[in-house]
Amino acid sequence: MALKTVILCGGLGTRLREETEFRPKPMVDVGGRPILWHIMKTYAHYGFRDFVLCLGYRGSMVKDYFLNYEAMNNDFSICLGEKSQIRYHGLHTEQGYSVTLADTGQEAQTGARIRKIEKYIDGDTFLLTYGDGLCDVNIRALVEFHKSHGKIATMTTVAPVWRFGIVEIGGGEQVTRFTEKPKSEGWINAGFFVLDRRVFDYLDSDEACIFERGPMERLAADGQLMAFRHGGFFYAMDTYREYQHLNELWSRGTAPWKVWK
Numbered sequence: 311m312a313l314k315t316v317i318l319c320g321g322l323g324t325r326l327r328e329e330t331e332f333r334p335k336p337m338v339d340v341g342g343r344p345i346l347w348h349i350m351k352t353y354a355h356y357g358f359r360d361f362v363l364c365l366g367y368r369g370s371m372v373k374d375y376f377l378n379y380e381a382m383n384n385d386f387s388i389c390l391g392e393k394s395q396i397r398y399h400g401l402h403t404e405q406g407y408s409v410t411l412a413d414t415g416q417e418a419q420t421g422a423r424i425r426k427i428e429k430y431i432d433g434d435t436f437l438l439t440y441g442d443g444l445c446d447v448n449i450r451a452l453v454e455f456h457k458s459h460g461k462i463a464t465m466t467t468v469a470p471v472w473r474f475g476i477v478e479i480g481g482g483e484q485v486t487r488f489t490e491k492p493k494s495e496g497w498i499n500a501g502f503f504v505l506d507r508r509v510f511d512y513l514d515s516d517e518a519c520i521f522e523r524g525p526m527e528r529l530a531a532d533g534q535l536m537a538f539r540h541g542g543f544f545y546a547m548d549t550y551r552e553y554q555h556l557n558e559l560w561s562r563g564t565a566p567w568k569v570w571k
Contacts, residue, residue, distance in 0.1 A: 312360050313453065314431060315353045319346065319441040320366020320414055320423055328550045334368045336441030337375065338553060341560030344375065345547060346441050348567060350407070355570040356449040358437060359407050362430045364414040364423040373411050379404075421519030428510050438503040443546040444556065444567040447502050447538075455538050456504035462534040463509055463526075466502035468544040497537065500544045543567060 319336040326335060336346035350361060365372055380386075383402040389395040410430050414423040424438065435456070437449070447466055456464040478487040499522065512525040519525070529535040543566035547553050559565045 313358055313433060313435055313437055314360045314362055315350075315358050315437040315439070316362045316364065316424065316427060316431075317346065317349060317439055317441050318420055318423055319363050319372060320369065320416075320418065321441075322367050326548065326550060326553060328553075332368075333371050334366075334441075335547070337368075337371055338547065340444075340547070340553075340556045341565070345444065345556075346372070348444055349439060349441065350404075351570050352445070352567060353437070353449060354404070354407065358449060361407065362410045362412060362427050363441075364412055364427055366414055366416055366418060366423070369411070369413055376409055376411065415517065418517045419520045421513045421521035421523075421525050422517045424521055425510060425513040425515070425519065428507075431507055434507055436505055436507070438501070438505055440501045440546070442548065443501050443544065444565075445500060445502055445540065445544040446542045446566050446569055447500075447540045447544070449502070452502060452538050453504055456536070459536050461536050462506040462512075463529050464504040464536045464538050465526075466500045466540050466544075467497040467537045468500045468540050470496070470498045497539065500540060500546075502538075502540075 317336070319334060321335060326338065336349075337344045339345075340348055346363075353359070353361070363372060380398055380402075381396070383404070385399040387397045387399070410427075412427050412430065414426045418426070435453075437453075445466070445468075452464065452466060479485055509525070509529070512528055513519055513521070514524065526535060545552065545556060545567075547556055556565075560568075
């Protein structure tokens with residue numbers, strides 16, 4: 311049975327107000343395509359084409375995008391009148407995607423959104439990520455790592471990169487070393503989870519359940535949360551500056567997350 315990929319698409323994206331005032335963050339374009347499309351292409355590249363999208367803020371725009379996907383991504387001929395008919399020409403490259411669009415509420419937090427799609431998870435294991443982060447992580451290797459340890463949850467982690475350069479100052483105020491945007495020695499949550507369905511037992515029943523707080527803290531305390539260390543590219547689009555950076559990478563043809571042909 312193919313693993314399902316759950317993507318959290320319901321947040322407000324308030325720090326990216328220039329782009330999210332009228333559309334949800336997963337629908338913000340990178341290179342002329344919604345960032346959600348890029349995330350799904352990454353999973354599909356590794357053979358995971360069965361998606362569950364947790365919708366919230368302006369979720370109708372995500373529904374419209376997929377309802378009109380064939381017409382917007384193919385040439386087509388249309389016969390008008392009582393016997394209206396559409397004939398598509400050619401094939402786009404997103405063949406065989408299965409996309410379940412689930413309304414998980416306007417105000418629900420991440421944990422509540424995950425709990426609400428439990429009915430769509432028909433296997434023992436599923437994948438989870440956010441609708442605003444791009445990464446070149448090998449999803450197959452991630453899944454194999456999860457299978458190897460037998461715990462409930464695996465979280466992809468990356469070493470963060472400082473936004474600004476680090477200046478080391480010695481005696482006499484002399485700069486002894488300058489490092490442009492160095493990586494930290496610690497690790498941060500990059501999303502790209504693999505989860506056993508037992509994770510639903512850790513999710514509270516109220517709308518305010520935040521997956522990254524109580525549930526993940528309890529998983530860690532119980533010894534059920536493992537880290538998959540990723541040394542490659544990861545970038546979350548949280549601000550307008552980050553939106554510009556991702557679009558610049560794509561326009562230059564140097565987008566590290568583009569693992570598909």
